[in-house]
Amino acid sequence: MKINIIGSDAERRADLKTLLRRIARQAQFTEAKDWRHARSALKRSIPDMIVIDWAPDLRTGDLQNLLDDVPRIPAAVMVNRCGAALVYALMNAGAMGVVPRARLIPS
Secondary structure, eight states, rough: OEEEESOOOHHHHHHHHHHHHHOOOEEEEESSSSSHHHHHHHHHHOOOOOEEEEEETOHHHHHHHHHHHHHTTTTEEEESSSHHHHHHHHHHTTOEEEEEGGGGGGO
């Protein structure tokens, strides 16, 4: 399984890789720190899944543009705060799931 992890913080991307290795031990990961790097990674190799570490400064329009390029690839978004408005916006942008981070990775 190939998984693309998108997030600006390298430590948080490493946390996500650790979590995902518990689920898929043989997974191969590609990391991207921003949308531009994510697009470049998608040109090199099509993943089986995209996982995004959502930050407050990200825009759902950018997410939608990225996912429009790979419509059959499921995307999960990890969020710090999980309000209904954000969940609806992310799902409308193409995310298959929104996961609250605080319940998965203890600080």
